[in-house]
Amino acid sequence: MTNSSGTITDKTGAPVTIADDPDNHRYTVTVDGVRAGHAAYADRTDDHGVAQRVFYHTEVDEAFGGRGLATILVKEALDDARAQGRKIVGVCPLVAAFLKKHPEYSEATSPVTKQILDWLKR
Template identity: 60%
Template sequence: MTQPAPAPTVQRVDTRHRYEILVDGTTAGLAAYRDRDGQRVFFHTEVDDAFAGQGLASILVQQALADVRASGLRIVPVCPYVAKFLKKHEEFADITDPVTPEVQQWLETVLSR
């Protein structure tokens, strides 16, 4: 009898400003963020091609957003994938802030350092 595949796990890695999703101990994807005035600004999500088609991006983002809620922060979805996820998951609408030109300019400045 074969063992079922281990469930993916999501961890926040503050030193790298990202959430990572691990499959059997291997990093399969990430959701990158920067924090600003009580907001967690998500700007990039990716899943390695070797793990594509397993729904990992959805698991990653759902758990990352749940962590944002638990941390008492608000979500700013600059990342297109996070924005798309939020349109389908209205349970996070109460902690979601709009992407503004000010936030985008701030993010460009932070990422260019």
């Protein structure tokens, strides 16, 4: 949730920061300076030259459960990937569920295919 000052806050009102960590291929979520979780991704280019960001795992530490951090993390990560012109591929069940609930991302997504799943295994 973004408050009136433009700061992202969780359900408790604590300030939340989402940052891309490209060296480790993940977005991190921190609350009051403490890392609470991440969304892991891998970048690829499909057979048609389309840049894709494949989200394959999201986790938030149990100590931060129930605060809406996973949803905040996923939304911010997807918004960033979309702003970069990348197609979003939701292999991670949490990302896939978010995309299903938010059709406004449909133009920015690519389907999960066997080819992508095989590529991830490598």
